[in-house]
Amino acid sequence: MTSVKGFKAAAVAAGIRKAGRLDVGVIFSETPAVAAGVFTTNAVKAAPVLLDMERIKSGNGRAIVVNSGCANACTGEVGMRDAVATAAKAAEVLGVSETEVYIASTGVIGQPLPMDRLSAGIEKAATALMADGLDSVANAIMTTDTFCKTATATCIIGGKEVAIYGMAKGAGMIHPNMATMLSFIVTDAAITAPMLDNALKESVRKTFNRVTVDGDTSTNDTVLLLASGAAGNPPIAGPGSDFDTFSASLHQICLDLARLIAKDGEGATKLVEVRVTGAVDEADAEKAAFAVAHSPLVKTALFAEDANWGRILCAVGYSGARVEQEKMKLFFDTAQMVEKGMGLGPEAEAAVSIIMKQKEFTITVELGLGNASASVWTCDFSFDYVKINAEYRT
Amino acid sequence: MTSVKGFKAAAVAAGIRKAGRLDVGVIFSETPAVAAGVFTTNAVKAAPVLLDMERIKSGNGRAIVVNSGCANACTGEVGMRDAVATAAKAAEVLGVSETEVYIASTGVIGQPLPMDRLSAGIEKAATALMADGLDSVANAIMTTDTFCKTATATCIIGGKEVAIYGMAKGAGMIHPNMATMLSFIVTDAAITAPMLDNALKESVRKTFNRVTVDGDTSTNDTVLLLASGAAGNPPIAGPGSDFDTFSASLHQICLDLARLIAKDGEGATKLVEVRVTGAVDEADAEKAAFAVAHSPLVKTALFAEDANWGRILCAVGYSGARVEQEKMKLFFDTAQMVEKGMGLGPEAEAAVSIIMKQKEFTITVELGLGNASASVWTCDFSFDYVKINAEYRT
Numbered sequence: 001m002t003s004v005k006g007f008k009a010a011a012v013a014a015g016i017r018k019a020g021r022l023d024v025g026v027i028f029s030e031t032p033a034v035a036a037g038v039f040t041t042n043a044v045k046a047a048p049v050l051l052d053m054e055r056i057k058s059g060n061g062r063a064i065v066v067n068s069g070c071a072n073a074c075t076g077e078v079g080m081r082d083a084v085a086t087a088a089k090a091a092e093v094l095g096v097s098e099t100e101v102y103i104a105s106t107g108v109i110g111q112p113l114p115m116d117r118l119s120a121g122i123e124k125a126a127t128a129l130m131a132d133g134l135d136s137v138a139n140a141i142m143t144t145d146t147f148c149k150t151a152t153a154t155c156i157i158g159g160k161e162v163a164i165y166g167m168a169k170g171a172g173m174i175h176p177n178m179a180t181m182l183s184f185i186v187t188d189a190a191i192t193a194p195m196l197d198n199a200l201k202e203s204v205r206k207t208f209n210r211v212t213v214d215g216d217t218s219t220n221d222t223v224l225l226l227a228s229g230a231a232g233n234p235p236i237a238g239p240g241s242d243f244d245t246f247s248a249s250l251h252q253i254c255l256d257l258a259r260l261i262a263k264d265g266e267g268a269t270k271l272v273e274v275r276v277t278g279a280v281d282e283a284d285a286e287k288a289a290f291a292v293a294h295s296p297l298v299k300t301a302l303f304a305e306d307a308n309w310g311r312i313l314c315a316v317g318y319s320g321a322r323v324e325q326e327k328m329k330l331f332f333d334t335a336q337m338v339e340k341g342m343g344l345g346p347e348a349e350a351a352v353s354i355i356m357k358q359k360e361f362t363i364t365v366e367l368g369l370g371n372a373s374a375s376v377w378t379c380d381f382s383f384d385y386v387k388i389n390a391e392y393r394t
Numbered sequence: 395m396t397s398v399k400g401f402k403a404a405a406v407a408a409g410i411r412k413a414g415r416l417d418v419g420v421i422f423s424e425t426p427a428v429a430a431g432v433f434t435t436n437a438v439k440a441a442p443v444l445l446d447m448e449r450i451k452s453g454n455g456r457a458i459v460v461n462s463g464c465a466n467a468c469t470g471e472v473g474m475r476d477a478v479a480t481a482a483k484a485a486e487v488l489g490v491s492e493t494e495v496y497i498a499s500t501g502v503i504g505q506p507l508p509m510d511r512l513s514a515g516i517e518k519a520a521t522a523l524m525a526d527g528l529d530s531v532a533n534a535i536m537t538t539d540t541f542c543k544t545a546t547a548t549c550i551i552g553g554k555e556v557a558i559y560g561m562a563k564g565a566g567m568i569h570p571n572m573a574t575m576l577s578f579i580v581t582d583a584a585i586t587a588p589m590l591d592n593a594l595k596e597s598v599r600k601t602f603n604r605v606t607v608d609g610d611t612s613t614n615d616t617v618l619l620l621a622s623g624a625a626g627n628p629p630i631a632g633p634g635s636d637f638d639t640f641s642a643s644l645h646q647i648c649l650d651l652a653r654l655i656a657k658d659g660e661g662a663t664k665l666v667e668v669r670v671t672g673a674v675d676e677a678d679a680e681k682a683a684f685a686v687a688h689s690p691l692v693k694t695a696l697f698a699e700d701a702n703w704g705r706i707l708c709a710v711g712y713s714g715a716r717v718e719q720e721k722m723k724l725f726f727d728t729a730q731m732v733e734k735g736m737g738l739g740p741e742a743e744a745a746v747s748i749i750m751k752q753k754e755f756t757i758t759v760e761l762g763l764g765n766a767s768a769s770v771w772t773c774d775f776s777f778d779y780v781k782i783n784a785e786y787r788t
Binding site: 042043045073074109219300303309313317318321325338340341343383386 | 438439467503703704707715716734775776
């Protein structure tokens with residue numbers, strides 16, 4: 001699937017990054033669409049995020065404009081003026097209201113947007129809009145990503161096929177920037193703004209918000225979702241089976257994209273799901289999973305394919321989750337490494353070592369205290385992580 | 395200064411680590427001493443920590459026994475039985491009560507203590523006790539530490555010279571272990587147990603607890619302080635200038651040791667103080683400083699000597715501290731890099747780059763919101779960090 005009813009898109013090379021590299025993308029809804037968004041919780045927010053957060057309150061949207069090469073972050077009043085002007089330019093060439101245009105930027109921080117090139121790029125993209133242009137935008141938002149990240153899903157609602165298409169860029173960094181996560185999702189579902197917002201927030205909470213590459217939350221993180229209604233399904237206006245069906249598909253899209261982001265973490269050689277089960281409540285499960293997934297000691301052990309269960313138990317221990325050491329179990333996929341808080345010895349370690357050679361596996365910590373669980377996706381910490389993040393000046 | 399009145403100490407090679415390597419140490423107070431301790435907040439605690447936490451409630455102590463090479467962590471009931479037996483053995487050979495002996499272990503986890511060798515080592519150390527044996531114990535607790543960490547201070551209380559001697563091992567790791575921080579401090583001050591406890595807790599809070607190498611809190615972290623009273627000062631029994639004098643010296647010892655630990659972080663090439671000023675309260679200042687000091691993105695930039703102010707502002711932003719972006723300033727030593735949340739351009743960056751080539755410098759984030767401040771000590775994140783923590787199996 002490369003298109004979703006009601007949407008057109010295009011990306012162009014506007015010269016903001018290297019010559020010839022796609023760096024400006026436009027996603028356009030042919031009719032008024034419903035919009036929802038989730039934004040960085042960082043107190044330091046880039047200008048485009050501040051603007052979008054204001055506009056998303058309307059629940060409406062017609063277009064998303066994105067550029068790579070410049071994050072328009074830490075740019076003060078100039079940055080906000082440029083953000084407003086960017087959206088205004090898009091509104092003008094697309095013939096829509098300025099307040100229905102959302103913008104996103106990723107790239108160098110502390111530098112102003114090259115407005116001439118960006119405006120020319122938007123103009124060019126607007127004339128190149130195509131039904132199957134979404135993949136092109138997915139390409140334009142890549143920074144240090146090593147592969148393009150898209151996901152699609154369909155579901156049947158009220159006898160009509162509903163399509164969802166999502167794209168994301170990962171926690172890659174470009175000089176001298178921080179990690180930024182962007183995701184744009186479009187669907188032809190007919191759904192009210194409040195229900196779209198509910199579905200997106202719940203999905204993001206359990207997917208994008210449970211991915212960790214280096215634990216840093218950027219100033220520009222943005223997830224935007226537009227719904228055109230062109231599928232013609234009876235509009236989803238409240239809870240019920242139609243909403244559940246749509247939410248499940250949206251969740252799958254977000255999960256696929258989130259996993260791709262972790263897999264493509266800088267220098268990553270492995271994608272690891274850290275699953276905590278048997279917690280007293282979900283908050284505890286999430287805390288424990290994040291502590292393991294964030295720990296540099298655990299992440300370097302993953303890189304070394306070393307069954308270092310002590311580092312994992314240690315991280316769970318300082319997570320703040322309620323634990324009883326003597327009830328803890330630990331598994332790598334289905335191979336058990338720890339029982340009653342103690343290692344099961346060299347034979348178990350040998351079996352685990354084989355599993356750790358895989359590109360993808362799951363670490364399960366069973367706390368044995370309750371019924372709550374949570375998963376976090378992480379990657380290993382390699383020489384290349386330090387190299388990518390330290391050496392770009394040399 | 396290599397001795398403190400009232401104390402004797404010795405370390406021996408008991409064969410728990412490599413042959414010939416000092417690995418068992420005993421610190422002995424010739425008369426009943428007052429004791430205080432601070433222990434890991436990790437919910438997963440090693441057996442010696444659990445035992446010490448119980449015994450420290452008495453406020454009394456006669457001896458500290460420490461071994462490297464085996465952490466006696468995640469060892470279940472066997473571990474606790476061995477911990478009790480270790481202290482009992484020391485009590486027997488030293489002729490003191492079992493409950494006045496504190497123990498600490500660092501090294502491999504998940505393996506039982508080699509009790510035969512440890513007991514023989516304790517016996518041997520007890521016969522070798524010397525007034526100037528503290529440095530020897532400081533050597534015995536080194537693991538991947540690249541240098542021995544000790545600090546001394548004197549002060550005058552009631553006309554008497556009071557001495558304090560401290561030793562520490564850093565957040566080094568040995569296969570297949572986690573980082574462990576141990577510190578043992580002895581003083582000849584006469585002071586009551588509650589006041590000693592007050593002084594130690596307050597010092598640890600602002601020193602050892604504000605050092606970060608990789609953010610992991612181990613199962614074995616322990617700080618123990620014994621006071622012999624042999625200086626003959628009027629006993630410090632409450633708040634006042636004597637207590638303040640003693641506390642200031644103790645704080646200096648803890649600060650010196652904490653800085654040495656950060657400086658000797660695995661693979662570290664730089665010691666950096668992250669200072670946050672102008673915060674609404676101290677909790678905010680501490681949160682913001684820790685976020686900067688923990689960030690792998692900041693730490694790799696420190697290694698690269700890259701004036702990446704965006705990563706620092708970003709970390710402050712997600713710390714949870716109250717900030718207003720447009721009020722933030724950033725300095726490297728005295729060179730300003732950021733004003734009103736925005737970078738000051740290439741000239742400022744050039745000046746900062748020179749400062750970043752130093753082995754030690756201070757990053758100051760001025761929030762401009764209040765009068766509270768806090769410092770955290772950190773190190774950079776180098777190729778060698780990954781190497782040390784990943785490659786020991788190859």
